[in-house]
Amino acid sequence: MKENWPKIVGFLLLLAAVLAVPHFLQFHHQDLLIFLVINVLVVTSYRLVTLTGEWSLIHAVMMGVGGYTATLLFRGFELGMWFTLPLAGLVAAAIAALLCFPLFRMTQFYFLIGSFAAGEAIRLCWIEFIIPFGGTGGLSGVEPPFVFDIDFLEPIPYYYLTLAIVGLCLLILYRIENSRIGLTLHSVHWKAPLAESVGVDTWRYRALAFIVGSFFVGVAGGLKVHYLGTINPNQFGIGFMVFILIWVIVGGYNRFYGPILGVVVLTLFDESIRQFEEFRPAIYGAVLILSILFLPKGLESIPARLRSWAGGGSDREKGKLTDG
Amino acid sequence: MELFFLSIINGLIQGGFFALFAVGLVLIFGVMGVVNFAHGELVMVGAYTIWLVHAQHGVAYIPTLILAILVVTGVGLLMERFLFRPTRNDPLAGLICSIGVLFILQVIATLVGGEGPSKQVPPPFHGTLVLFEFLRIPYQRLFGLGISVLALATLWYFLTRTRLGWALRAVALDREAAALQGINITRISVIAIGVGAALAGLAGGLMAPLTNINPHMGHNVIITAFIVTIVGGVGSLSGAVYAAVLYALFHTFVTVYFGGTVATICGLILMVVVLIVRPTGIMGVRVSE
Structure with a gap:
């Protein structure tokens, strides 16, 4: 119990900082903060999918599925956010469940390309079928909830709401990862034949991770559209998918907090290079390449590296994204 | 009827371009095991070179x-x-490094060409070949088709009739066994990516007068290349060529009658179906992972 004290104090300090931070920011930065919290959920749910060793390229589109679901439900049936969010997640999970059948017949490279193709096909449907998806221009008119006297259109209340929902989702994701299921997912990644030999249905666990990850990213999509008010297909293109990859890889995906670290650090970095607007993709590209070449295990590996460096250089593990 | 024949000709010409960059992608993947996501941007760089040097500075085509x-x-x-x-x-x-390159090349293209509307390159070859009353082909397209076929034939000769080509195919089949035979893997990798990139540059250069040039044109190229590669069978060069021609005809006809987006959706669905039904593609052989 004793050694837990620093962790608890640290957690409380972090919580206090997270709760206090919007009050010190300008309006524009408050907006960004909300998107940052939503993106934390995006990368953490993506990590669940990658736990089994499969890197999908459909996660951004799944966020869009959630977003479009929330939009259509809000506009069509005037459902409030309390209903649209879980339904956004469920629809994303349902589509993921359908896609499991074709996609998980493949692994590695084939899965990567297959998931990309499936995602792009869904996204092009949003462009092509103007009714009901609104085409390239997308849809608008989604509003955040209005509860008692709190107007969630204001950034600070919506920030707290987002924080609460994302916090709950992170807690669930964390519990999943540290449960028996999470350990099985790890085993599917690192020792699939061995896992199969002791009776683990690897297909089922891969599918499970994919479906659950899609559920949470669908919720994230719903959260985003309820704040932004508009949605269009280009928000969920390969560009955003690449950002998710960059956040996860730069942060490091071996630990739960790695991707979160990545998204927070890179969002701050992004703000600091705002004046070089036209160079931003190139700077991101360079950061991605440099981090793959020189920090393959991500930012979260820095403390361990420093420790091993200070402790006389025990053999450093070479980072590797895939095994095989 | 005229539209039908025109679509066939245009489809074949498109097929030539598709084959050029898809074969390059297959070559790089086969030899190095890397999916080059920036392959579309290589085509884009080729097209931009034409725009900058030929159209802007008047150097011959x-x-x-x-x-x-x-x-x-x-x-x-x-x-x-x-x-x-x-x-x-x-x-x-x-793969992830190549995504980084993709971003960098797009930004360089934006800096060179500026934002704004897509660039057009006036066709350097004028005139039209009139085969029949209903079949007219601009010389520009004919030139593109001819060069594509020539380049692919040269590649075929290189791969099947020269020692270096054999070495390259050996590395693609089994890298370790090839290394044990004394084949220099690094050298072969350099050749593979050199040839792959050269074909992408050629495709970009040939397409430049026929298409809209902008920093994001690589997106459609890479999607097409993926579809062609998967349908043709990953690692199969001849499969990629057949698939390129078939897909180009398919895409041209669906575009003519239903629109470009529907054509791409159909292509992507086709690719997923091929991945499910026959993951090795129409010409692929099963290789150990």
Whole structure:
């Protein structure tokens, strides 16, 4: 119990900082903060999918599925956010469940390309079928909830709401990862034949991770559209998918907090290079390449590296994204 | 009827271009195990070279085309040396590095050409070949088709009739066994990416007068290349060529009658179906992973 004290104090300090931070920011930065919290959920749910060793390229589109679901439900049936969010997640999970059948017949490279193709096909449907998806221009008119006297259109209340929902989702994701299921997912990644030999249905666990990850990213999509008010297909293109990859890889995906670290650090970095607007993709590209070449295990590996460096250089593990 | 024949001809010409960049992608993937996500951007760089040097500065088209090939090959070789070689043991790392390159090349293209509308290159060859009353082909397209076929034939000769080509195919089949036979893997990788990038540059240069040039044109190229590669069978060069021609005809006809987006959706669905039903593609052989 004793050694837990620093962790608890640290957690409380972090919580206090997270709760206090919007009050010190300008309006524009408050907006960004909300998107940052939503993106934390995006990368953490993506990590669940990658736990089994499969890197999908459909996660951004799944966020869009959630977003479009929330939009259509809000506009069509005037459902409030309390209903649209879980339904956004469920629809994303349902589509993921359908896609499991074709996609998980493949692994590695084939899965990567297959998931990309499936995602792009869904996204092009949003462009092509103007009714009901609104085409390239997308849809608008989604509003955040209005509860008692709190107007969630204001950034600070919506920030707290987002924080609460994302916090709950992170807690669930964390519990999943540290449960028996999470350990099985790890085993599917690192020792699939061995896992199969002791009776683990690897297909089922891969599918499970994919479906659950899609559920949470669908919720994230719903959260985003309820704040932004508009949605269009280009928000969920390969560009955003690449950002998710960059956040996860730069942060490091071996630990739960790695991707979160990545998204927070890179969002701050992004703000600091705002004046070089036209160079931003190139700077991101360079950061991605440099981090793959020189920090393959991500930012979260820095403390361990420093420790091993200070402790006389025990053999450093070479980072590797895939095994095989 | 006229539309029908025109679509066939246009489809064949498109097929030539598709084959050029898809074969390059297959070559790089086969030999190095890396999916080059920046392959579409290599085509884009080729097209931009034509726009900048030929259309803006008035250099003749054919020398500029050669320059475009050289520039893109240079970019490819730089990628091999600084990105793919250090990450050789990890295919996913190479893929992610190529995504980084994709962003960098897009920004460079934006800086060179500026934002704003897509660029057009006036066709250097004028006139139209009138085969029949209903069948007229602009010389520009005929030139593109001829050069594509020539380039693919040269590649076929290189791969099947020269020792270096055999070595390259040996590495693609089994890298370790090839190394044990004394084949220099690094050298073969350099050649593979050099040839792949040169073909991409050629495709970009040939397409430049026929298409809209903008920094994001690589997106459609890479989607097409993926579809063609998967349908043709990953690692099968002849499969990629057949698939390129078939897909181009398919895409042209669906575009003519239903629109471009529907054509791409159908192509992607076709690709997923092929992945499910026959993951090795129409010409593929099963290779050990």
